[in-house]
Amino acid sequence: MKTILVTGGTGFLGSNLCIRLIKNGEKVICVDNNYTGRMRNVESIINHPNFTFIEHDICEPLETEEEINQIYNMACPASPPAYQGSYSIKTTKTCVIGAINMLELAKKHKARILQTSTSEIYGEPLVHPQVESYRGNVNPIGIRACYDEGKRCAESLFFDYYRHEGVDIKVIRIFNTYGPNMDPNDGRVVSNFICQALSGQDITIYGQGNQTRSFCYVDDLTEVMIRMMNSPAGFTGPVNTGNPEEFTIKELAEMVVAKVGGKSKIVYKDLPSDDPTQRRPDITLAKNKLGWEPCIKLSEGLDKTIAYFKTQIELYKGEK
Ligand code: UDP
Numbered sequence: 001m002k003t004i005l006v007t008g009g010t011g012f013l014g015s016n017l018c019i020r021l022i023k024n025g026e027k028v029i030c031v032d033n034n035y036t037g038r039m040r041n042v043e044s045i046i047n048h049p050n051f052t053f054i055e056h057d058i059c060e061p062l063e064t065e066e067e068i069n070q071i072y073n074m075a076c077p078a079s080p081p082a083y084q085g086s087y088s089i090k091t092t093k094t095c096v097i098g099a100i101n102m103l104e105l106a107k108k109h110k111a112r113i114l115q116t117s118t119s120e121i122y123g124e125p126l127v128h129p130q131v132e133s134y135r136g137n138v139n140p141i142g143i144r145a146c147y148d149e150g151k152r153c154a155e156s157l158f159f160d161y162y163r164h165e166g167v168d169i170k171v172i173r174i175f176n177t178y179g180p181n182m183d184p185n186d187g188r189v190v191s192n193f194i195c196q197a198l199s200g201q202d203i204t205i206y207g208q209g210n211q212t213r214s215f216c217y218v219d220d221l222t223e224v225m226i227r228m229m230n231s232p233a234g235f236t237g238p239v240n241t242g243n244p245e246e247f248t249i250k251e252l253a254e255m256v257v258a259k260v261g262g263k264s265k266i267v268y269k270d271l272p273s274d275d276p277t278q279r280r281p282d283i284t285l286a287k288n289k290l291g292w293e294p295c296i297k298l299s300e301g302l303d304k305t306i307a308y309f310k311t312q313i314e315l316y317k318g319e320k
Pocket of ligand 1 (some may be wrong): 188189190192205210213249276
């Protein structure tokens with residue numbers, strides 16, 4: 001049994017990972033300040049003897065008595081409305097200071113550490129699909145910069161700790177992911193569209209809806225994260241992790257409306273600035289090195305996610 005620390009463990013991806021690791025028989029220490037994470041995401045494992053929750057902000061150094069074998073560094077506000085709003089400065093601090101604190105912890109414990117980087121480091125990509133060697137096209141002073149540049153700086157820190165401090169690092173770049181434990185109020189496109197359709201509200205497309213994204217179901221993502229963490233030493237990545245099937249946002253809206261039914265109509269709103277026009281991962285490296293590719297199609301994943309939100313939507317009425 002390994003002792004595994006997950007920062008951002010009560011968030012959407014972090015909680016799915018914690019649940020999977022507990023199922024796999026590991027010991028999990030979940031760390032979160034719950035700014036955007038939610039305890040209800042881990043309620044199914046909260047009393048498990050192998051699960052510990054520590055309320056902690058990784059911008060502060062972390063000490064643990066137990067010896068840690070692996071660290072998944074996932075803490076960061078990740079939805080555009082969250083990191084563009086009151087959490088923007090906190091987002092950069094979490095990416096940068098948080099990464100330093102977790103790298104120092106990894107160094108002290110001789111633990112392997114995996115950084116969850118992001119497709120956002122490619123910015124508005126001029127290369128399509130995006131390969132890991134593409135260096136990106138990021139606006140350093142735009143409203144997404146706190147996240148994009150924060151995550152870029154974190155990658156740089158990881159590679160410097162690898163080169164100069166001998167820390168055993170892994171880096172993945174996560175593309176759009178969806179599924180159970182998404183926060184209905186966090187403003188991301190899949191959760192917005194499903195919740196709008198379920199409650200009979202208008203479906204809000206930003207811009208013309210011609211921009212594209214490639215959506216990965218969370219179970220596929222959890223699988224590749226664990227594969228990457230346990231890949232041979234010296235294989236650092238970065239590795240793109242996502243589903244290479246690309247859809248326009250309009251196509252996504254139409255799929256959700258067709259699945260949920262009801263009387264929602266599609267309305268068009270202003271496109272936020274620096275919103276990437278297209279995004280699709282080239283996952284050749286993940287296929288070759290990790291033997292991984294997503295197996296859940298968007299249609300099937302949407303059905304599961306709609307079923308999840310049906311159970312949740314009542315809970316959130318009136319919140320936030
Ligand atoms: N989007 C939209 N309507 C919404 C929420 C988002 O049309 O209610 C668009 C958004 O402008 C972007 C895409 O959907 O082009 C994906 O947005 P999301 O916030 O989920 O993730 P991003 O890929 O931008 O980080």
